[in-house]
Amino acid sequence: MRFSRLLKKASLAGAFFMSAIWLSSAQALCPAPPSLPVLQVQRVVDGDTVRLSDGRSVRMIGLNTPETGKKGQSAQPFAEAAKRRLQALVDASDGQVRLRVGEEPTDHYGRTLANVYGRDGANLEAQLLADGLGYLVAVSPNVALVRCQQAAEKSARQAGRGLWRNSPVQPVEQISTGGFALVTGRVTSVQRNGGGLWIEFGDALVLRIAPRLLGQFDTAALQRLKGQRVEARGWVVDRSRRGSLKSGQPRWMMPITHPAILDTVNK
Known part of the structure; x- marks a missing residue:
């Protein structure tokens, strides 16, 4: 990677x-x-x-x-x-x-x-x-x-x-449960607010980089991810079970805790 x-x-x-x-x-x-x-x-x-x-x-x-x-x-x-x-x-x-x-x-x-x-x-x-x-x-x-x-x-x-031996990478659209996952998909939006930086894959998944971790990333490169296919890994959280899901937001969220678990894919 x-x-x-x-x-x-x-x-x-x-x-x-x-x-x-x-x-x-x-x-x-x-x-x-x-x-x-x-x-x-x-x-x-x-x-x-x-x-x-x-x-x-x-x-x-x-x-x-x-x-x-x-x-x-x-x-x-x-x-x-x-x-x-x-x-x-x-x-x-x-x-x-x-x-x-x-x-x-x-x-x-x-x-x-x-x-x-x-x-x-x-x-x-x-x-x-x-x-x-x-x-x-x-x-x-x-x-x-x-x-x-x-x-x-x-x-x-x-x-x-x-x-x-058989690729464990799954499309973000196939996420159906929480837990560890290795996923790939095309980024539809990148937004930054007080809660950190959010990388969305339509309504399938959102990646979150917490504010305290953003200093480890090239944020300009992250902003350019829109339209690119990326691969990410980590623990998927079901926001509907935490009571933090708002209308129009993806149900599934994956915290990104270091640049090593997020990468672009040349496909």
């Missing part, structure tokens, strides 16, 4: 196993900072979450894997494969990991937000992304490894590994 087009200019400066070339590249691009603590993993919860022996649940930064089956629901495709792969990576690290806690250290569930590394210094999020077992996500301010992780996902996408 070519998210640099939308970055503020001042900020520019076997099926599920990666090749040795990518492994060495991942360690070079996503190096573990020195002196990170080594912690024991109690169990792997799913493809992007582990529980430590000290009781903390850790949500891995930059990675969103398919949902495992919960409350009687079926697991999403590749959910179990992602969990097994993370378990294998943890096992290969003798059940121990290193953590780099994010600038925003916890989420609204109380989980620790961190980049997770094996004892050898390899970033586990990048390895799962390169295996095609999860999606890159970028939520400011926890974006220290976004370029590295983006490169990992790109390698899987170009090779058609894992969930990229």
Whole structure:
């Protein structure tokens, strides 16, 4: 993805196993900072979450894997494969990991937000992304490894590994439920007000960039998106359930939390 087009200019400066070339590249691009603590993993919860022996649940930064089956629901495709792969990576690290806690250290569930590394210094999020077992996500301010992780996902996408074997990208018109989605559509309007910058796709979907995040984007480039086809990813919100839907507004909204999750498409 070519998210640099939308970055503020001042900020520019076997099926599920990666090749040795990518492994060495991942360690070079996503190096573990020195002196990170080594912690024991109690169990792997799913493809992007582990529980430590000290009781903390850790949500891995930059990675969103398919949902495992919960409350009687079926697991999403590749959910179990992602969990097994993370378990294998943890096992290969003798059940121990290193953590780099994010600038925003916890989420609204109380989980620790961190980049997770094996004892050898390899970033586990990048390895799962390169295996095609999860999606890159970028939520400011926890974006220290976004370029590295983006490169990992790109390698899987170009090779058609894992969930990229069949494109998971859906047209905005097909959105029918909330939750994580990777979507594409043609922009019909771009507006800015006190609530931020709003990118609409007719009555199908609106993307929102909050005012506090606009400084990370090239807003002039965003204003030129009208008429262009773009790809976006994130968590879709049903505004009709929140009581915030007004007449004439799209029902579905997706917050855009970093330039890495929004891009133009040459089609």
